[in-house]
Amino acid sequence: xxxxxxxxxxxxxxxxxxxxxxxxxxxxxxxxxxxxxxxxxxxxxxxxxxxxxxxxxxxxxxxxxxxxxxxxxxxxxxxxxxxxxxxxxxxxxxxxxxxxxxxxxxxxxxxxxxxxxxxxxxxxxxxxxxxxxxxxxxxxxxxxxxxxxxxxxxxxxxxxxxxxxxxxxxxxxxxxxxxxxxxxxxxxxxxxxxxxxxxxxxxxxxxxxxxxxxxxxxxxxxxxxxxxxxxxxxxxxxxxxxxxxxxxxxxxxxxxxxxxxxxxxxxxxxxxxx
Amino acid sequence: xxxxxxxxxxxxxxxxxxxxxxxxxxxxxxxxxxxxxxxxxxxxxxxxxxxxxxxxxxxxxxxxxxxxxxxxxxxxxxxxxxxxxxxxxxxxxxxxxxxxxxxxxxxxxxxxxxxxxxxxxxxxxxxxxxxxxxxx
Numbered sequence: 001x002x003x004x005x006x007x008x009x010x011x012x013x014x015x016x017x018x019x020x021x022x023x024x025x026x027x028x029x030x031x032x033x034x035x036x037x038x039x040x041x042x043x044x045x046x047x048x049x050x051x052x053x054x055x056x057x058x059x060x061x062x063x064x065x066x067x068x069x070x071x072x073x074x075x076x077x078x079x080x081x082x083x084x085x086x087x088x089x090x091x092x093x094x095x096x097x098x099x100x101x102x103x104x105x106x107x108x109x110x111x112x113x114x115x116x117x118x119x120x121x122x123x124x125x126x127x128x129x130x131x132x133x134x135x136x137x138x139x140x141x142x143x144x145x146x147x148x149x150x151x152x153x154x155x156x157x158x159x160x161x162x163x164x165x166x167x168x169x170x171x172x173x174x175x176x177x178x179x180x181x182x183x184x185x186x187x188x189x190x191x192x193x194x195x196x197x198x199x200x201x202x203x204x205x206x207x208x209x210x211x212x213x214x215x216x217x218x219x220x221x222x223x224x225x226x227x228x229x230x231x232x233x234x235x236x237x238x239x240x241x242x243x244x245x246x247x248x249x250x251x252x253x254x255x256x257x258x259x260x261x262x263x264x265x266x267x268x269x270x271x272x273x274x
Numbered sequence: 275x276x277x278x279x280x281x282x283x284x285x286x287x288x289x290x291x292x293x294x295x296x297x298x299x300x301x302x303x304x305x306x307x308x309x310x311x312x313x314x315x316x317x318x319x320x321x322x323x324x325x326x327x328x329x330x331x332x333x334x335x336x337x338x339x340x341x342x343x344x345x346x347x348x349x350x351x352x353x354x355x356x357x358x359x360x361x362x363x364x365x366x367x368x369x370x371x372x373x374x375x376x377x378x379x380x381x382x383x384x385x386x387x388x389x390x391x392x393x394x395x396x397x398x399x400x401x402x403x404x405x406x407x408x409x410x
Binding site: 001002005006008009010012013016017020021023024025026027028029031033034037038039041042043045046052053054055057058059063066067070073074077078080081084085158159160162164165167168253256257260261263264267 | 281284285286287288292293295296299300303304328329330331332335337338339340356357358359363364367368371374375376378379380382383385386387389390393
């Protein structure tokens with residue numbers, strides 16, 4: 001099996017390497033990929049959309065449909081993760097820690113519960129105390145990461161950035177919270193229901209902005225029709241439309257990243273895990 | 275010989291992406307562990323992303339963000355002519371931007387499936403899973 005695989009890989013790679021001799025050189029400005037459509041985008045996109053970041057202009061305006069369905073794919077991936085792994089069955093035994101003394105109690109009866117508060121603390125079977133340094137450093141870092149994520153989303157029209165990147169940064173800040181404290185802290189702060197709503201809301205914002213253009217007299221995702229409801233600054237109306245769409249993408253990506261992480265790390269139980 | 279060398283140096287980006295892609299393909303075919311297969315799949319995807327980004331590159335060009343756009347005055351486009359040769363191709367970047375996030379999301383689904391397989395069969399080795407399947 002190992003040998004057959006190696007031979008297949010060698011043949012495949014050899015054919016591909018043989019094919020590259022016909023390819024354009026590295027960095028050739030006259031290569032087929034850089035001659036037809038891309039020149040048009042580079043020369044006209046700024047005049048047409050007033051967005052200096054051409055990647056955002058192409059992503060959210062010229063290829064708006066593509067991005068919309070990519071967002072839908074991300075949403076479906078989050079949904080698939082949830083449906084595959086989410087486990088609603090209750091655990092039979094619970095563990096509590098008495099905060100002042102550090103004594104650990106096990107409650108075997110499934111119905112009985114101890115009041116969780118300052119005296120008793122809920123804990124998981126494979127609980128490990130988190131490190132003080134890691135906890136504090138992450139607590140200081142997380143707000144700045146989130147501010148940076150919001151900046152990346154909001155400034156995506158003018159500098160490198162956009163909804164996908166900002167959403168991933170925001171999601172990873174929440175994942176950092178789960179890693180540095182524990183998963184329960186994250187689940188308590190950001191409820192599962194809220195995450196599910198945010199997943200759908202992101203896609204809805206995107207599709208909603210697209211659909212809003214239709215009753216206003218434009219085509220689907222034709223942001224210039226939005227001048228009816230945003231009468232000021234009609235010159236930059238496409239930039240506003242793209243910003244709204246990017247915000248939708250950011251919300252959806254952020255929520256999906258966190259949903260995927262929570263479900264995989266805790267095998268769908270939303271209590272233990274990393 | 276020197277011609278071959280010039281050919282390789284002129285197109286070294288393709289060589290890199292093909293080597294990387296074949297590493298991923300080898301892992302996907304040969305490895306027995308499902309997680310290792312997933313790692314191979316991710317390497318494969320990364321190779322394709324590298325390929326796309328590299329074909330968007332132009333020598334003596336900068337990132338596709340229009341300089342001197344003069345945002346603020348509202349009529350920035352008029353005063354400077356934009357030459358396509360000055361900016362690298364934005365289209366592969368757009369395609370890969372979405373592909374990266376979608377690959378992360380699909381990787382998450384693959385991991386979820388692997389977790390389910392592990393819960394059911396208590397193993398991630400492919401031959402052992404096949405053995406369990408024939409036993410049932």
